Amino acid sequence: MLKAVLAKYVQEDELIEFIKKLEAELDEKIFSNNKAIVFGEKMSIKLESGHAISNTAKVIKHIRNSLVHSSDRYSREDCFMPFSESESIVSQYIPIIKFLSESVLFSTAA
Known part of the structure; x- marks a missing residue:
């Protein structure tokens, strides 16, 4: 369901540009790195x-x-542990979640 909502309300080109800009600011490809381990699994966003x-x-x-x-x-080792370094994994993705949330809200506003 999340994919369907994002596909309907988020412009993919804008998402790609946002992630590229974010990675440039961080000077690290943390989202598009094919070897990134997120809670025990390799996860990446192909731009x-x-x-x-x-x-x-x-x-x-x-x-x-x-x-x-x-x-x-x-x-x-692979699960979220409050007050541990796993909070940094979640924190890294907050800008993307904020971008997606705002995109959906702006697209659905009357």
């Missing part, structure tokens, strides 16, 4: 049309599931 929306939805869903179901599926 190409036709891929960025679905990859972003997959990463956001994975982070959400890691937060909500951390004790069910993941080993202690």
